[in-house]
Structure formats: structure tokens, C-alpha cells
Amino acid sequence: MATTYRICPRSGLQFNSDAEKLMRWHAVAGVLSLLVGGIMALGVILTRWPAVKLLEADTFYMVLTAHGLNMLIFWIIFFEMAVLLFASSTLLRCRLAMPRLAWFSFWLMAIGAVMTNIAVFQGESSVMFTSYVPMMAKPHFYLGIILFAVGALLTCFIFLGTLVVAKSEKTYEGSVPLVTFGALTACIIAIFTIASGAIILIPTLLWSLGYIREIDSLMYRTVWWALGHSSQQVNVSAHVAIWYAIAAIVFGAKPMSEKVSRTAYFLYILFLQLASAHHILSDPGLGSEWKVVNTSYFMYFAVFASMIHGMTVPGAIEQAQRLKGYNKGLFEWLRKAPWGNPAFSSMFLSLVGFGFLGGISGVMMGAEQLNMLIHNTIYVPGHFHATVVIGTTLAFMGLTYFLVPVLFKRELLFPGYAKIFPYLFGLSMYMVALVMMGAGTLGVARRHWDMSFAGAPMAYEWPGAAYLMMGLTGIFGTIACVSGGLWILQIVFSLLFGKKLEEGEKLSMPIPLTLPAPTPGGAAHPPATPGTMVLALIFLTAFILYYFVNWKYLSSLWGMA
Amino acid sequence: MADQEERIPVMQQVLDNPFLLLFLGITIPTVIYLMWGVMEIANIPVAH
Secondary structure: OOOEEEEOOOOOOEHHHHHHHHHHHHHHHHHHHHHHHHHHHHHHHHHHOOOOHHHHHHHHHHHHHHHHHHHHHHHHHHHHHHHHHHHHOOOOOOOOOOOOHHHHHHHHHHHHHHHHHHHHHOOOOOOOOOOOOOOOOOOOHHHHHHHHHHHHHHHHHHHHHHHHHHHHHHOOOOOOOOHHHHHHHHHHHHHEEEEHHHHHHHHHHHHHHOOOOOOOOHHHHHHHHHOOOHHHHHHHHHHHHHHHHHHHHHHOOOOOOOOHHHHHHHHHHHHHHHHHHHHHHHOOOOOOOHHHHHHHOOHHHHHHHHHHHHHHHHHHHHHHHHHHHOOOOOOOHOOOOOOOOHHHHHHHHHHHHHHHHHHHHHHHHHHHHHHHOOOOOOOHHHHHHHHHHHHHHHHHHHHHHHHHHHHHOHHHHOHHHEEEEEEHHHHHHHHHHHHHHHHHHHOOOOOOOOOOOOOOOOOOOOOOOHHHOOOHHHHHHHHHHHHHHHHHHHHHHHHHOOOOOOOOOOOOOOOOOOOOOOOOOOOOOOOOOOOHHHHHHHHHHHHHHHHHHHHHHHHHHHOOO | HHHHOOOOOOOHHHHHHHHHHHHHHHHHHHHHHHHHHHHHOOOOOOOO
């Protein structure tokens, strides 16, 4: 069958027909997973809200399991596979390698996701996202995750194959674009992640079938976290690539330095996966050398890389804006940014929230001593809701506003909601992350159905602030769930009922969708970026203060006699 | 002169080779995180 292409008149992007259909199916499957995970999120939030306590304990753990798997695995990875297809076939303007295998991979992922969800909702696999042994789920729970992972692994190899196709057919010259390089980083981390998952989940499946007598719990935790945490590092690489893409789409921004940005991605490839160890910092059995090397010495290279991206993305935007004439003072470039364009506002809120809330708290948790302050408290979900929801999900949602007209050829319905959505969802998630971390600092446990431990022989009296913050988690979490639900409805309605955009037809929606355009002047020396430098210094100040405040807090817990 | 212009820096050659990057990205965490971690756990004396 001949390969066919379409050039989008609105973006100038060239879509290979096979890749385009696959991107749509992956994106739709991802949004369906997000819908299930979002409904479950409401159940979790309304149960952990002490004044509401919606669900019974058994139902709560089932709902929490479904929430974790659908959000942290299915939604994210389906969407990331769409990003890999886009970053290879579309950005390199080439055919997709092995399209039949790509469809097979998609269906493996879809069958796996459905199978695991069935296992969870049957009620006998409430082992949560981590599925720690010796808690045992039904065999089809593990089998579903394995099938999903194999499908994703095959798509990663199809991405690599497409890079080979593009190079051999000379569809690009020199190095691949930076966004594609970011996707390559995500792909490499995904391959490590999925292989680690296979190493531990295949024996766990055999254990649940009765072929293996036992699985060592520490061995399970160590290997499983190479899947559990590294899968979230795939997100980081993917959403940073999306930050660069949105900066290029909305502003025509070019990276401040391709070398620096690529080197930062290279540091991700080498070191980002090692952060998995911070889940095991309080476990006996593993030595301090292993813990410190993994979560501190080497991990700081990856933290350094994130700080580079956090500076170069707004820096590239500042340069593009200054070239357009927004030169007054430190921040005119930022004030005059298109804050009503949801692709931009989502990206910027994602960048700031990921850095200030997710990044700083992640580094604090990665120090072995400080980790003891918050280990297994609700601080941990506070941290990863800042990275995965604010950092990744919000960036993906913002990109989706670009994809509806470009990939799905539909006009976006309810554009007024699109303008306010990033603030409604993003800022409520900022609050959720903050109050969760606040409650965690006071010691409130993560995952537990009843924070008050009512009826337990060793009850604990929490300070009023802990209940207040868990109540605020409920309020802001509900706002985030409802606004996220409305986003899903908006996207689904737009895909089903939005006006079909014919080839060549321009958008009539009022959301500005600026396309990459040559920046005027062609300056030999790009403008300086003092505004970004000030933002970076504010970030560093917050980082240092928060880090040392926690050491102070730790020292006050154990007074020296 | 032409040779000098066409010479690609070593670092760029590394970054332009996806399979070398794949090798590094799998090997380093496998050795430092997985193998080292598993060896430590395997060396814990078994209680009797």
C-alpha cells in the first residue's frame, strides 16, 4: 500500500497517514484513561477529605488502585506514544517504520489497559499502583500491565526505526530537531523502564499463578521502582520536549543554545532514571553508598539538566519576544505574552509549577536524611502531583488544544473555557500539591483511608492544621477534577461535533494559534535575557531557602543532648 | 580547509547516534541502580 501524506494548511506540518491515524487513536485512548482516572481521583479526594469520607475502605483502595494505574501509566504512556509518533514521522517528514506492527502495538496496549482495569474493578486486585508483594492481585492484573508494556516497548522501537528511515531517506539534514531529540530521550528512558517492569512483573505474574513460591519484597521494591519512577521520568523528558515545541509553535522561539539543551537531555539519558532510589531511602538492606550515589551525586546531574531546561525555555521565549520589540524593562516580554492562548498558558504554568513545586520538593526528598521527614507521608503524592499533573498532564492538555485543529481537523468548541481552563485546573493543582505537602510535613500518611486512625489502639491526635490542609486538598482537588472533567468534555465534544476543517480552511476560533515564523532582523547576536535571569535567581533563592529550612526542621526533631 | 569545515565535533557525533545513546541510557542505570542494588540485597545474610 502506498504511503500517503497530508500537509496541514494551518501548521505546515506534514502528516504520514499511518502515523496520523495512530496518533489520533493513542491520544483518544489516553484521554479515555484520563477520564477513568479522573473520576477515580474524585473518589480518592472525597474520601481523604476528613469531613466527607465518601467511600468505604475496600472501595477506597480499589478506587485508589484504578486512579494510580490509569493516571500514572495508561493516560501518560498512551499520550507519550502519540508524542513519539509525532516527533519522528511528522517532525522529520518521513514515513512511519513498520505501520502494521505499530497498530499491533497499539492494540496490545489497549487490551492490556482494559484487562488491568477489569481486574481492578472486579475488586480482588486492590494492590494499588505499586502492587507491592506480598499483596497479591489476580493474574490478569499483572498480565494486562505486561501486555501494555510490551506494546509500548514495540512503539519505542518503531520510533527508533522511523529515525533510521528518516536518516536513510535523507528527509532531514544534520541533527534531528531538538523536540525529536527530547522524544528520543523519553524513548530511551521508556525502554529501560519497560524492561525493568518486565524483569519484575513476569515473575510476579508467575507467583500469582502459583508457579513461583515467593518473591522477596525488597527485591521487588528495588526493581519495581525502576519501572514505577522511571516511567515518570519518561514524562519529564516528554513534557520538556513539549515546552520547547509550544515555545516554537506560539512564539517561533528557537532554543537559546542547541548544544546546551541537547547536553541537558544527554544528562537525562545518563542519570535521570537513578532517582528511582528515593523510594527506597528508608528501607533497610540497601547501603547508604547505593542510596547516596543514586539519589544525590549522580541524580544532581539530572537536576542540573532540569534547571537548564527551566531556564532555556523561558529564555528562548524572551529572546523571541524581544526580537518582536517587547523590550521595555525586565518583563514586558512576559506581560505581552499571549496569556489567553491555552497552549502557552498551560505550558508556562506547567514549567513554573514543575520547577518550584515538583522540582524543589523532589531534590529535598532525594536527600537521604531529609527523606525521613516525609517518607510515606502525603507529602510524596503532593510532590508527584506537582510533577505529573502540573508538569506533564497540564503540558499535554495544552498541546491538545493545538492538536484538535491540526491533527483532528476539528474546530475547538467552547473557546472561552479553553482560555480559563489552564488557570482553573493549573492553579487548583498548585494548591492541591502545596496543601498535600503541608499535611505531609505534619506527618499525615499517604494512601491511608482514615487519617485519624479511628478505633486504632494507638490513635494519634493531629494538629488542627493537618485537618485543615486535608480539607483544602478536598476542596481544591474537587475543583481540579471538575475542571479537568470539563476539559475532557470540551475535547470529546470538539472531536465529535466541532466543525470539520477542510483542507486550506483557516481557523475561525478566537484563540490565536501563531505558527513558527522567521523572527525579524536575523540578529547575529540574539538579545540578552535579563528577565529570565531574574526568574532563575528567584528560583534558586526559593530552592536554597526551602532546602536548608528542611535541614533546620530535621535538626529540631532530634535534639542533641 | 574543506575537511576542517566538515569535521563534526565528537560530542555532536555522540548526540547524533541514537543507538549509542540507547546503549548508554540502558547500561548506566542498569549497572548503578539495578545490578548494584540487587547485589546488595542478594548479599544480605539469610536469617535462620
